[in-house]
Amino acid sequence: MNEPIFKEEAQPNAPPVSFADLLEQYRPGFDHYDEAVDSAGHVRSSWSRLFQRLSGMSLPEFERRILQAQKQLELDGVAFNPHDSTRGVSRPWRLDPIPLVLDAQEWQKIERGMDQRAQLADLVLLDLLGPQTLLRERVLPPEILFADPRYLPACHAAVPHPKKHLHLYAADLARSFDGQWWITAERTRSPFGLGYLLENRLVTSRMLPEAFQHCNAVRLASFFITLRQTLKGLAKRYRENPRIAIWSKGPGSRAYFEDSFLARYLGYTLVEGEDLAVRDQRVMLKTLGGLLPVEVLLRRVEDQECDPVELLGGDRQGIAGLMEVVRSGDVTVSNSIGSALAEAPLLLAFLPSVCQHFFGQDLIVPSVATWWCGQEAELQYVLEHMDELLIRNAFRSDDEPPYRPSEMTQAEKQKLVARIREQPHRFVGQERMVRSTTPVYEDGRLQTWSLALRAYAVAKNNSYQILPGALARVSPDPEVLSHNMTSGEKSQDVWIVSDQSVPHVSLLENSVQETELKRAGAELPSRVADNLFWLGRNLERSEQIARLVRLVLQELTGEAAASAGTHGLLKACRRAKLLDKPEKLDDEYLLAQEITRGALDRKVAHSLRGVVMVSHATAAKVRDRLAIDCFRVITELRDLLGSVNSDARIAPTDFMTVLDEAITLTNAISGFASESMTRTLGWRFLDLGRRIERAYQTSQLLLSLLPMEDEKFELNNSLENCLQVCDSFMTYRGRYLANIQLAAVLDLLITDETNPRSIAFQLQAITQHVDRLPRPDTQASISPEQRIALSLSNSVRLADVVELGVKVREGDWSNLQKLLRRLVEQLPKLSDAISGKFLIHAGLQRHFARS
């Protein structure tokens, strides 16, 4: 018998070749509700279109698209900083290729439920921070306000106009066995996740474009258009075009990716606390053009961190004196400061009665069963049923994972019981949710993972508009999903599908246009200008180092062997601190290794790796100001150098390939800067940094490479090296062929204003830039930075290279040396003058000591 014996049995496990095979093997258990397949094993009707489209796809094609999508996520820099600190390592955002599909009709019920919830949460806040009738009439226990550690009496009675505290609201949802949705938690301070949700949609719709079209998934743009209108409606002044800013906690915070993403998507300025100040009862944005009033702040900052004067927190992130301005209505903070109160899990226990109180209705979407231990009967229940429950802090639901008594040792459990008994009001017991499952593509199979959804609502007139989609988190372990937003293994896009085709609303383009029309210039916060300036300097420095190292490695390892000009290159390496030994040419390969190691040194900031890392970190701080592609290339550059393992001693010849690529990437970045950035002040500071650095590096290089200090190395070789490192060799060849002449080289590198690599070219650009920087109208004479730039530019322009050449031939380098030394000395002063005038920071605000 030649037939395989196990044919029949083997078939279910046969390696899948198409998506249809995957689907064939998808077998959800019967103890959960499965989103895609019903209990009879049939694909639910809302999913059939998706599966129809996917079934035709071969697995290699599917895999290829997943890889592409993952690459896009990495390059977009989508990552999670799990802790609000820089030391926490950020983990990459994992997006599953399979979207979660929900039927539009079913979604309508969630929409009504979300609208009701958001309205309730807003009414509760208006009352708690206002008349407190809910407490006086005993609908809610006083603990809900007075015992909440986040309660800030200073926020009392600061009601914005229109009278609403919540403009954005989110709720976490889970589905039980019978198909019923439950709300497990509410988010009322600054709901997290919208940026990730958008990114999921952009990536998934690009990964599966046919399916996305075919399924009629509802577009998200309408939600963001409403968000923009709502925020605009909060402005007291300039209602036509108010200045709205996203107030972020900065690059170290876990939401920074999302903050910068939303800032760009919505067309708002991304600011941090130090960009803002209160002057004359207004919140002002500190920009290069002076102070500009801000009307609305979409905040990420914690309640108590908003104002260091009144709320005593947030020395770094907060805005001193903000509360007074909020009270006067001259700025609106969204959501209102103090709105975190409505997130307390203990509120869930009372929501049914609050809903009756306000609306005379039941909750449309119920909450997961919650027992507050501050009541005698509930306390007893929780203590008796501990093993079936989760125990949570009654006031916070986010940064603290719940206790699971069933998994605790007897001793741990006793300790917990003692804590609950001591201060029962600080705890709630919550039913452990049985969650629904949904298909997830993992390890080459479709697996049944548990699902958690986060849905979003935005205020619109007297009700809320619900985002037609959600952020899905999935995990093989349902318990993990109860932690908080950052828990879960993967995320999925959520498609609300209907039978009718959906009107096409373009995502990014249409919704963003309106603002930023006339204010592109002076709007620039000083902090951003500072970062752009240093980004320019560091990128240029990366390129210069890469060119220098490439050339020196070529010389040391190449067949020509070390020429007489190599001495100069080694000297330049030493000056750039890439080499700490005196340059001896005994063992060229060893030297090459030494320089390679120096360039890759992780521990110092001036190595090539160090400078590239700093460039990337600086770029990350201003990523909302850079073209997306530009930031991608900077990330590629970082990854390129980050991937080289310096400890394993990479061969210098291999490193040269890396350098080739690095130089290509730095050129690509310059290309973006010159071709993709509008000529705003931001671009000016980036370019200014780059020009100053290039002029400085070139001057340094000439000082090192030319045999000035009666060194014996050969002139022609040195000149050639200068041309190489300054990327002007081809230009020179084109002009003068192989004839290397000192005067001609000096002209090309120093005085030729048509060569974009020459010092004169840089100084001309610098002079133009500093002339166009904002300055007071009253200023009569020229500024210090103008004076330095002009004087340097003039002395370079007036330099007579032929005369210099003649002198050098006579062995007198002093005039050239003097000119270059002056540049090396004055350029840092120019940089300082610019920093001091435009980029200086206000410094840290401090509290009065004991009074």
Place this chain on the structure above:
Amino acid sequence: MSCTTYKIEHTTTYSYESPVRICHNIVMLYPRSSNVVQPSYYRITVKPHPETLVRREDYFGNQLHSFSLNESHKQLVVSASGRVKVSYAALVEPTATEAWEMVREAVDAKTDRNWFDACQYRFPSPRIDIDARYASFARRSFLKNRPIVEAALDLTQRIFREFKYDAEATEVYTPTAAAFEMRHGVCQDFAHVQIACLRSIGLSARYVSGYLRTVPPPGKEKLIGADQSHAWVSLYCGQTVGWVDLDPTNNRSCDTDHIPIAWGRDYNDVIPVRGVFLGGGEHSIQVSVDVQELPQAVNAD
């Protein structure tokens, strides 16, 4: 009812090594009117002059002033001066008051007329946590069914005896728990500790900031400016007695020597001068408080 009128002058001077460019401040130096205190001719002055000096009432009913300075300055002087008339009702007979558990129950069950007001001072606040250690310290005074004022006076006395007044041991941001461990501190710490003890057994207690009239040693003349800001505790003792003020630093219930200015859940709610500034380098603070009793003739009006 005894009654005294004082003239008060409280001046705080901040001196900076280098100029301060900007500062934002809130001061809580203006006495809140109550059945105990009636201020008159009271003024808050700031030098250099701010463009606006806004007065408003905070959530707890205290008077506060806020101002910002945008002009460069090397010295900031905030002074509060005026007259106050202080009248305290005589303290009830401590042994005749309600059992402390009854007070607690009436507030918890919301049957007490003032339960809502009392509730606000019953839970942990930013500077004062509640804890079993405070509770067991308190229980040694709050014996079963003991009249609440008697028990509270006993606790006041025990803090006075067991804690050492020591201005070096703590500073303004010392946590209450640390002062409790050390058994050292100043009026602020004693008040925080006593409030923590009272709240830990379920009673409502608030933090009072104000002044204390000091009597010079016999034969010595009173030094101007030698008085100090002071702080003490107010305990809710049920709807018949109301709030009773206790001074653990001096082991007594409060009388007309005590001039309350503001009250809240703890020190953070009633900081006399708070604010942030930019620049300034090193800075030093000089505080001068002068509390002068005015003759009876003035009391009459």
